[in-house]
Amino acid sequence: MIRRELWFGLSFMALIVIGAATVLLSADTITNGHLGLLMLSLVVVAIMLGFPTAFTLMGMGMLFTWLAYDRDWHRTLDLMVQAAYKTMANDVLIAVPLFVFMGYLVERANLIESLFKSLHLALARLPGALAVATLVTCTIFATATGIVGAVVTLMGLLALPAMLRAGYSVPLAAGAITAGGCLGILIPPSVLLIVYGATAGVSVVQLYAGAFFPGLMLASLYVVYVIVIARLKPQWAPPLSQAERVVPLPPLSQRLADSPAAHAVVGLLKGRRNAGVPFSHVLRQLGIVAMPGLIFLLLAGFSYKAVTTVEAQARYDIEEIGATRSGGAAEGASAGGLQEPPSTGGLQEPPAEGGLQEPPSGDAPSSGPLAEPPGASAAPAEAAPAQPPAATAPAAEGASVRPAPTWWWVTFAIFGAMVTLFYLFLSFARLEIFKMLLASFFPLVLLILSVLGSIVLGLATPTEAAAMGALGGMLLAAAYRRLNLAVLKESVFLTAKTSAMVCWLFVGSAIFSAAFALLGGQALVEQWVLGMNLTKVQFLVLSQVIIFLLGWPLEWTEIIVIFMPIFIPLLDNFGVDPLFFGLLVALNLQTAFLSPPVAMAAFYLKGVSPPHVTLNQIFLGMLPFMGIQVLAIVLLYIWPQIGLWLPQLLYK
Structure with missing residues (x-):
């Protein structure tokens, strides 16, 4: 076999060398690109x-x-x-x-x-x-x-x-x-x-x-x-013989089971059979039995909450920024986002009797060339009764829950069926196999x-x-x-x-x-x-x-x-x-x-x-x-x- 492998390796290397030589000889002029292909061939041969x-x-x-x-x-x-x-x-x-x-x-x-x-x-x-x-x-x-x-x-x-x-x-x-x-x-x-x-x-x-x-x-x-x-x-x-499938039970579990094929949950919950078995042992076995069901419920609960919950704050911000862009200054003032500072409170110009002042606004007559355009003074008045930003929060909160996707229902339906079958066919022998899997597989x-x-x-x-x-x-x-x-x-x-x-x-x-x-x-x-x-x-x-x-x-x-x-x-x-x-x-x-x-x-x-x-x-x-x-x-x-x-x- 070694000779065959050596023959194969030498043949493969010969093919590589012959191929590289053919490419070089068939070229009209040998360029640097052909030298690159030669380098690639030599690397493969050297590694082999x-x-x-x-x-x-x-x-x-x-x-x-x-x-x-x-x-x-x-x-x-x-x-x-x-x-x-x-x-x-x-x-x-x-x-x-x-x-x-x-x-x-x-x-x-x-x-x-x-x-x-x-x-x-x-x-x-x-x-x-x-x-x-x-x-x-x-x-x-x-x-x-x-x-x-x-x-x-x-x-x-x-x-x-x-x-x-x-x-x-x-x-x-x-x-x-x-x-x-x-x-x-x-x-x-x-x-x-x-x-x-x-x-x-x-x-x-x-x-x-x-x-x-x-x-x-x-x-x-x-x-x-x-x-x-x-x-x-x-x-x-060939299938495993019956002797190879036998799972030996611990001494305490043998007292609880009529046979290794007896149902584990029924045997653990039978009071009259547990008389000679410490209660702590029964509790430990029941805890191991309950573990798959508890894990399934926890996974289902947390994953359901994760796939059905929508972050309301993120939707709120995106909607309000869009409203600011499309609704103009008046809507933007009432919707949050980037707004002008309020006209009262905050950082304002100090009152002055004269000198450089803001042009008059409101109902006062405008004089001079720098006057507000007609209708501009009405915008703040119209924007004033608009709802505060908090009024838009219920819409965002209402959209914070969505239905679970189909893949979630399919996945947990399969897992639920597996857990159900686990409990339906859980014998004492299978319980021992499950404990072995807990120690090695999980x-x-x-x-x-x-x-x-x-x-x-x-x-x-x-x-x-x-x-x-x-x-x-x-x-x-x-x-x-x-x-x-x-x-x-x-x-x-x-x-x-x-x-x-x-x-x-x-x-x-x-x-x-x-x-x-x-x-x-x-x-x-x-x-x-x-x-x-x-x-x-x-x-x-x-x-x-x-x-x-x-x-x-x-x-x-x-x-x-x-x-x-x-x-x-x-x-x-x-x-x-x-x-x-x-x-x-x-x-x-x-x-x-x-x-x-x-x-x-x-x-x-x-x-x-x-x-x-x-x-x-x-x-x-x-x-x-x-x-x-x-x-x-x-x-x-x-x-x-x-x-x-x-x-x-x-x-x-």
């Missing part, structure tokens, strides 16, 4: 040969910048200093080490084992329960960490042996783990979206809001595929929602939310008694290593992009693409195919920092929203992570798999999920509102 990406970009960029500046070293070094300073001054990149630090702390809190166990018991009745639990666990854990290698590796150690023991097909088990682990590329808080936002000049907040529903859509498509396959091919995903979900909610709702910037997430990761690790000096030291070291890689990549990318622009490479590419007379659909297909092919030999960081500066300037020519393009790129790069023969997720999983699991089996299992990702890209293109609805709703 194993040279460090950041330093390859810097080295090539400085060499070709020196050529573009006619061998002037001073201007070349000035460019390098400016590029480094620009990266250091980029506030968006501060969120990268904080999110990475949060991910490493959550990973070391060892939540994934209890999370997987509780989820597979909660989903035991579904076909392919273990694979579905694997996908849900990967989705949650990938959202909390955003580190593909860590998620795939941990789930390979935990879920793969469990699925193999249950008789699952090796390709299906491997595909579920690798596809679920790659979701961290797309679902916020994704480091890829931060890097893309900093490169393309797109708001990271809007990218996070836009990526939320495409990420959920992709995870849902994975789950639906596994359920369908398990239903059609039960031998590939802390992670609360951390994720607090970080993403503060960003999407505008309560905090991505950097501030990342700092809050890092603190939450530390508290979570401390709550599970995993926070010690060794864990903290290792997390800080890995965070510094990853952050340094990203920041040096940005420095190298800035130097490379500047050299590429100086040589005219960007103009040459733009001229070539526009000369093809592509439609918007054809341009998007061409760009996504190129990114997909680049995802084989290159990491996503290299694709974003090297090739996005080439694609982004072309978007305006085809009317493509950079936000929408970024969502397509994020989905596409997940596909590249699952594409043989250079699928990084497969090698992560192979490193922790049993010896009998081969790379070919892993590749075979990844192919259907790669097809689902292509389907998700098509769905996102056909219905762009999947990704654009939430940003437009929140930031219109």
Whole structure:
């Protein structure tokens, strides 16, 4: 297999070199733009040969910048200093080490084992329960960490042996783990979206809001595929046996229940059965049982007030300013806003017997050339009986309540139905599963929602939310008694290593992009693409195919920092929203992570798999999920509102 990979890499590099040579030889005259394309080809080849990406970009960029500046070293070094300073001054990149630090702390809190166990018991009745639990666990854990290698590796150690023991097909088990682990590329808080936002000049907040529903859509498509396959091919995903579904009850709960299937609320409220059980234990269990209903009522109450209340003060100000402009001086005097000071009281001219005085007004006859025009003196008199500003307040207050929108009723109808079903089918066994979820699932979900909610709702910037997430990761690790000096030291070291890689990549990318622009490479590419007379659909297909092919030999960081500066300037020519393009790129790069023969997720999983699991089996299992990702890209293109609805709703 190593020989095949080496053969593929050499063939790919040969194609790049042959393509660059063909372009250079076919040109009538070799211009600086052709040198820019040569630089781009050499960078890709050097990275595939194993040279460090950041330093390859810097080295090539400085060499070709020196050529573009006619061998002037001073201007070349000035460019390098400016590029480094620009990266250091980029506030968006501060969120990268904080999110990475949060991910490493959550990973070391060892939540994934209890999370997987509780989820597979909660989903035991579904076909392919273990694979579905694997996908849900990967989705949650990938959202909390955003580190593909860590998620795939941990789930390979935990879920793969469990699925193999249950008789699952090796390709299906491997595909579920690798596809679920790659979701961290797309679902916020994704480091890829931060890097893309900093490169393309797109708001990271809007990218996070836009990526939320495409990420959920992709995870849902994975789950639906596994359920369908398990239903059609039960031998590939055998159902859990009755013994594997048994949930042991604590001793005190056994006294309350005739069997684990007994209804929990009825058993807790039966007085005669509680004789041998401490009342404090019953109260604690009832408190846990009542928790979903209380949370639902609180969320419904506060959200209903938020969506139906209109700020009266804001409407008052806007209406009165409009009235002042349209109603003239007389109406403006009575409506508030910018008015003339009152004629009595306040700062006035002192009375004077003579000298310079105001011209006479009212009914007094006017004399002299400077007299009020006819009818002007009547305006104050007419304005005097107008209502005071407070009289307009009831109109504003009357418009302070509006009906709840349809989406609110639909959302809470669904949540209400879920809470109702929870109480209807709450047995003692399900109560124990719910308690397990409270200890593993809900802390992670609360951390994720607090970080993403503060960003999407505008309560905090991505950097501030990342700092809050890092603190939450530390508290979570401390709550599970995993926070010690060794864990903290290792997390800080890995965070510094990853952050340094990203920041040096940005420095190298800035130097490379500047050299590429100086040589005219960007103009040459733009001229070539526009000369093809592509439609918007054809341009998007061409760009996504190129990114997909680049995802084989290159990491996503290299694709974003090297090739996005080439694609982004072309978007305006085809009317493509950079936000929408970024969502397509994020989905596409997940596909590249699952594409043989250079699928990084497969090698992560192979490193922790049993010896009998081969790379070919892993590749075979990844192919259907790669097809689902292509389907998700098509769905996102056909219905762009999947990704654009939430940003437009929140930031219109």
